Amino acid sequence: MDALSEAFRLIITLDADLFEILLLSIRVSLIALAISAIIGLPLGSWLAISKFPGRKFCILLLNALMGMPPVVVGLIVYLLLSRSGPLGWLGLLYTPSAMIIAQAVLITPIIAALSNQVIENLHQEYRDTFYSMGITGRRAVVAYLVDARYALTTCILAGFGRAIAEVGAVIIVGGNIDHLTRVMTTAIALETSKGNLTLALGLGAVLLSLSLLVNALVIGVREYAAKRQYA
Amino acid sequence: MNTLRNANMPNPLLPISIRDLRLTRSDRPVLGGVNLKIDDPGITVIMGPNGAGKTLLLRCLHGLITPDQGFIKLGSLAVADSRDEQAMVFQHPVLLRRTVLQNLAFAAPEIAKTAPERLIQALESVNLANRADQPARMLSGGEQQRLSLARALLSEPALLLLDEATANLDPASVLLIESLVKAQSLQGTKVILVSHDQSQARRLADEIVFMSNGKVAEQSPADQFFTTPQTPAAKAYLAGEILF
Ligand SMILES: Nc1ncnc2c1ncn2[C@@H]1O[C@H](COP(=O)(O)OP(=O)(O)OP(=O)(O)O)[C@@H](O)[C@H]1O
Ligand SMILES: [Mg+2]
Numbered sequence: 001m002d003a004l005s006e007a008f009r010l011i012i013t014l015d016a017d018l019f020e021i022l023l024l025s026i027r028v029s030l031i032a033l034a035i036s037a038i039i040g041l042p043l044g045s046w047l048a049i050s051k052f053p054g055r056k057f058c059i060l061l062l063n064a065l066m067g068m069p070p071v072v073v074g075l076i077v078y079l080l081l082s083r084s085g086p087l088g089w090l091g092l093l094y095t096p097s098a099m100i101i102a103q104a105v106l107i108t109p110i111i112a113a114l115s116n117q118v119i120e121n122l123h124q125e126y127r128d129t130f131y132s133m134g135i136t137g138r139r140a141v142v143a144y145l146v147d148a149r150y151a152l153t154t155c156i157l158a159g160f161g162r163a164i165a166e167v168g169a170v171i172i173v174g175g176n177i178d179h180l181t182r183v184m185t186t187a188i189a190l191e192t193s194k195g196n197l198t199l200a201l202g203l204g205a206v207l208l209s210l211s212l213l214v215n216a217l218v219i220g221v222r223e224y225a226a227k228r229q230y231a
Numbered sequence: 232m233n234t235l236r237n238a239n240m241p242n243p244l245l246p247i248s249i250r251d252l253r254l255t256r257s258d259r260p261v262l263g264g265v266n267l268k269i270d271d272p273g274i275t276v277i278m279g280p281n282g283a284g285k286t287l288l289l290r291c292l293h294g295l296i297t298p299d300q301g302f303i304k305l306g307s308l309a310v311a312d313s314r315d316e317q318a319m320v321f322q323h324p325v326l327l328r329r330t331v332l333q334n335l336a337f338a339a340p341e342i343a344k345t346a347p348e349r350l351i352q353a354l355e356s357v358n359l360a361n362r363a364d365q366p367a368r369m370l371s372g373g374e375q376q377r378l379s380l381a382r383a384l385l386s387e388p389a390l391l392l393l394d395e396a397t398a399n400l401d402p403a404s405v406l407l408i409e410s411l412v413k414a415q416s417l418q419g420t421k422v423i424l425v426s427h428d429q430s431q432a433r434r435l436a437d438e439i440v441f442m443s444n445g446k447v448a449e450q451s452p453a454d455q456f457f458t459t460p461q462t463p464a465a466k467a468y469l470a471g472e473i474l475f
Contacts, residue, residue: 229368
């Protein structure tokens with residue numbers, strides 16, 4: 001249990017290595033999340049209320065993509081970014097940007113599919129009334145996004161939880177380089193394999209706390225919304 | 232938004248002509264050739280047993296459903312061109328996940344910008360002014376229905392459709408809604424209202440349209456309908472007999 005108490009010392013004393021890794025993790029996942037939300041929310045909403053042949057198939061595809069194994073996403077992004085790949089000239093492989101791209105690819109379908117479900121339910125409820133009031137197009141999309149704000153917030157939080165805990169994709173495209181692309185999950189994997197349980201446990205505790213925090217936020221948002229009948 | 236409707240101005244959506252309206256659902260003709268002509272302003276109450284097609288007819292008029300066959304004209308307009316002039320109150324009001332006042336503002340952004348006091352007046356007219364900043368969906372069923380009527384009236388529609396809008400409301404809410412509907416019709420709005428409530432129909436109706444089996448069975452002035460219904464189906468309905 002020495003390792004455990006040592007791990008807590010690292011956290012309490014704001015150990016430099018640990019916090020460098022923590023900050024990079026959060027930065028990468030937050031930027032990936034922002035990109036995914038900007039693409040995923042309008043895409044999911046639009047798919048929920050539009051009508052065109054192939055719409056069902058697109059939703060099916062999104063749901064399938066939602067379950068993509070992270071290592072496969074990592075592999076695909078690796079192939080795209082590797083020197084001989086189509087985007088190799090960008091020189092992004094083994095940089096935080098590569099990790100952002102991989103995480104964004106991973107969670108955009110999640111946010112799009114979850115928000116699609118949310119907006120589709122709302123659309124069932126609002127459709128006749130909006131039609132009656134003559135609310136269509138952009139006004140309708142905006143109204144749906146606003147009215148689903150709490151449910152969508154929980155979708156986004158779920159995306160963040162998935163991104164920050166993910167290891168397979170970022171290790172492939174980031175390479176787990178010390179001081180450059182080492183994030184919490186890849187550090188835990190490495191330190192554990194090296195037998196350095198102290199840092200691994202410290203990071204593990206932080207990761208776990210973050211996950212608890214995200215879930216607490218989800219519950220808090222849900223309760224706030226339910227109390228106002230805004231859920 | 233248009234200016235206050237005036238009872239002396241002709242209603243642009245009258246007369247309403249419906250010819251041979253047919254609609255099939257699940258291989259069953261649910262509207263089997265509806266013919267109806269509504270010439271006069273005032274309040275028309277549609278009555279008839281469950282499943283007669285009242286809701287479907289109202290939804291066709293409002294443009295929510297496109298009939299398989301048939302012809303609808305409102306004044307000189309087709310349904311699609313008359314929709315700006317129509318408003319509908321549904322049996323189960325759907326309110327946005329916003330405050331009471333924001334629900335009105337959303338329905339009438341122009342008024343909210345130029346004459347926000349009119350929104351407050353609208354809330355006062357349905358006794359909800361003191362609830363303006365509450366989440367709308369926390370209102371009781373009757374309060375929600377009052378709000379949805381206030382929302383529908385904001386646009387001062389030429390045609391107001393109500394589908395069992397006062398079912399499940401307490402007597403005071405029913406009377407409040409009835410008085411607002413009556414007042415609106417006196418201002419020149421044509422009202423078509425579906426109701427199973429005979430006393431409500433007696434209080435409000437200028438004219439009764441009786442539907443059964445996907446058709447209009449009878450159309451009479453209200454006093455005549457209740458004293459001397461012309462069809463056996465209407466007689467049985469008024470007597471509370473089961474029709475099949
Ligand atoms: N989507 C649908 N699929 C199958 N049948 C339908 C559908 N919509 C309506 N119907 C049928 O059409 C008939 C008329 O329905 P409508 O809702 O107009 O009745 P109504 O006169 O309003 O009855 P109520 O008094 O119960 O409200 C009913 O028998 C109903 O089952
Ligand atoms: Mg009905």
